[in-house]
Amino acid sequence: MIVLTWVVRDIKSGFPLANEHLGLGYIASVLRKTGFEVAIVPVELPSMQPDIVHQDRISGEERSLLDEGAYTILDFRPKIVGISVPFQEDALAGFELATAIKKAEPSTIVVVGGHFVAFNAAQVLKDFPSVDAVIVGEGELTMLDLTECLVQTGKLEPVKGAALRDHEFSSRPLISRLDTLPFPARDVLQYLMKDRGSEVREAHVSGSRGCYGGCTFCSVRSFYALSPGPKWRGRTPDSIVTEIKAIGEQYGIRTFCFVDDQFIGPGSRGVSRVQRIVWMLKRLGDVKFSLSCRAGDVEESLFSDLKAAGLESVFLGLEAGVDSSLSRLGKGLTVEHNTRAIDILRRLGIRVSPGFISITPWLTLEELQGNLRFLLEVNLPGAISLLMRRLRVYSGTVIERHLLADRKLRGDYKWYDYDVPDPRVTEVLRALELYSSSLLPRWTNREETASPLYRSALTIRLQMFRERIINSILSAKTLDDCMALCDAVRTEVEGCHGSVQAS
Ligand code: B12
Numbered sequence: 001m002i003v004l005t006w007v008v009r010d011i012k013s014g015f016p017l018a019n020e021h022l023g024l025g026y027i028a029s030v031l032r033k034t035g036f037e038v039a040i041v042p043v044e045l046p047s048m049q050p051d052i053v054h055q056d057r058i059s060g061e062e063r064s065l066l067d068e069g070a071y072t073i074l075d076f077r078p079k080i081v082g083i084s085v086p087f088q089e090d091a092l093a094g095f096e097l098a099t100a101i102k103k104a105e106p107s108t109i110v111v112v113g114g115h116f117v118a119f120n121a122a123q124v125l126k127d128f129p130s131v132d133a134v135i136v137g138e139g140e141l142t143m144l145d146l147t148e149c150l151v152q153t154g155k156l157e158p159v160k161g162a163a164l165r166d167h168e169f170s171s172r173p174l175i176s177r178l179d180t181l182p183f184p185a186r187d188v189l190q191y192l193m194k195d196r197g198s199e200v201r202e203a204h205v206s207g208s209r210g211c212y213g214g215c216t217f218c219s220v221r222s223f224y225a226l227s228p229g230p231k232w233r234g235r236t237p238d239s240i241v242t243e244i245k246a247i248g249e250q251y252g253i254r255t256f257c258f259v260d261d262q263f264i265g266p267g268s269r270g271v272s273r274v275q276r277i278v279w280m281l282k283r284l285g286d287v288k289f290s291l292s293c294r295a296g297d298v299e300e301s302l303f304s305d306l307k308a309a310g311l312e313s314v315f316l317g318l319e320a321g322v323d324s325s326l327s328r329l330g331k332g333l334t335v336e337h338n339t340r341a342i343d344i345l346r347r348l349g350i351r352v353s354p355g356f357i358s359i360t361p362w363l364t365l366e367e368l369q370g371n372l373r374f375l376l377e378v379n380l381p382g383a384i385s386l387l388m389r390r391l392r393v394y395s396g397t398v399i400e401r402h403l404l405a406d407r408k409l410r411g412d413y414k415w416y417d418y419d420v421p422d423p424r425v426t427e428v429l430r431a432l433e434l435y436s437s438s439l440l441p442r443w444t445n446r447e448e449t450a451s452p453l454y455r456s457a458l459t460i461r462l463q464m465f466r467e468r469i470i471n472s473i474l475s476a477k478t479l480d481d482c483m484a485l486c487d488a489v490r491t492e493v494e495g496c497h498g499s500v501q502a503s
């Protein structure tokens with residue numbers, strides 16, 4: 001028996017098991033096809049608390065939940081446990097789970113895989129003795145080889161794509177034709193439906209792997225570059241639509257989220273492939289979906305066709321509202337591309353879900369102002385919270401290399417932090433933190449806002465206040481201006497509560 005697991009959190013809604021893990025679904029289906037018994041057993045933890053995760057420690061409550069999770073996994077009496085550790089944010093929880101499993105049953109072979117660990121195989125093997133192997137790159141065939149090897153020899157032997165302690169590592173090429181993989185096991189979708197019944201309306205689908213963009217902050221490109229093969233691979237439209245049809249028939253689900261990093265393949269062949277998907281989805285009918293793509297790939301006629309096939313929302317990695325930042329992020333696109341893409345999607349009635357990285361280790365006040373101006377111009381909801389989004393430095397990225405070379409990072413491969421060198425930006429950020437962490441939560445506190453009079457007075461006050469902050473940021477030039485803004489916000493936060501409560 002093989003158990004595949006990962007630590008599930010949902011930082012947004014707090015729903016348990018909020019999303020499928022297609023990576024484990026694919027590994028399970030490949031192993032099952034060969035005759036192995038596999039269970040997918042998620043371990044649930046409460047929502048992520050940024051301060052705890054960032055300080056690189058696990059709370060007592062989380063540790064006992066991980067211990068409980070380990071016992072649930074061991075109830076299956078697995079020979080191998082495969083733990084997915086894709087997110088740098090939450091890597092420690094995955095390693096703690098490995099430790100708990102190994103402590104309770106030392107003979108279990110613990111294998112970890114996923115984006116984050118793939119970049120740090122040697123270091124993970126050194127730092128976490130409970131981990132026996134780290135899978136570098138795609139896991140389906142490597143896990144199959146490891147398992148077969150274990151069954152035949154009774155021990156872990158080196159196979160391509162698996163990093164083992166005291167053995168040479170050799171990489172495994174990327175799977176050249178994704179259509180050769182069986183459809184992913186849908187165990188998690190089944191748990192979700194059991195748990196939440198008809199609330200579950202969406203299934204994940206992976207139509208392609210990789211990206212041909214060169215963004216310096218992104219680990220996707222580097223992850224697939226760990227293994228020889230093309231930067232982007234797509235499944236055939238036929239295979240994708242057949243899977244969608246089968247999910248519809250089996251689970252009654254009609255809404256799909258394409259988890260592809262870059263839904264539109266490269267060049268004109270990429271566009272014709274999407275047109276074929278559109279044609280097939282239209283024939284299937286009654287399907288809704290969302291996808292991610294680069295702003296430069298949003299073309300009116302293609303997206304109008306996608307809309308007609310059921311496209312409802314697009315995750316667009318806009319990242320910044322000034323060209324200097326876009327260039328340092330290696331986006332290969334300009335603010336004009338971003339604005340144009342948003343305009344087209346809006347005109348077509350397709351929802352835009354923006355990716356934005358405002359705060360970086362090089363940000364100047366002028367760039368921050370440029371980001372704010374852009375967000376206001378394109379009128380995306382939540383401008384202030386987007387303005388506060390901070391670049392997370394992920395292992396394996398180009399930006400990690402540059403910042404390490406410039407000695408700009410604190411921490412280690414598990415979690416990095418950095419300072420923003422422009423003191424004016426630091427002051428503005430302090431003001432924004434104060435605004436969003438002190439005023440907004442108090443406003444949403446039900447007890448305080450129970451009275452309708454209080455609520456409407458505070459709403460008006462908040463709107464005026466927000467506008468004042470925005471105007472002050474946009475007009476600030478010197479450090480004194482920014483410090484004055486911070487003081488004004490502090491005074492306003494206190495004054496606002498006082499005066500509204502009095503009214
Ligand atoms: C869908 C998705 C999600 C979904 C579901 C995630 C999931 N459980 O799969 C949701 C919405 C929950 C999500 C959330 C987040 N995500 Co996300 N997500 C993705 C996305 C777009 C696709 C994942 C996917 O399905 N891939 C397709 C499958 C087939 O591939 P795979 O998952 O990589 O699995 C393969 C291999 O990695 C390997 N493998 C993986 N695990 C294991 C385990 C074993 C044992 C083995 C042998 C092999 C193995 O084998 C698999 C099969 O080949 C990826 C980008 C990407 N390209 O993967 C980002 C990505 C993983 N997410 C990312 C991030 C940052 C996040 C968030 C932190 C974002 C945020 N700030 O809110 C949160 C974290 C939430 C949390 N801690 O719970 C980053 C991780 C970066 C990093 N290095 O840390 C990625 C790489 C996106 C990016 N461009 O930066 N995400």
Ligand code: SF4
Binds near residue numbers: 213215218294
């Ligand atoms: S376009 Fe998206 S997936 Fe591709 S490299 Fe840039 S951020 Fe990563």
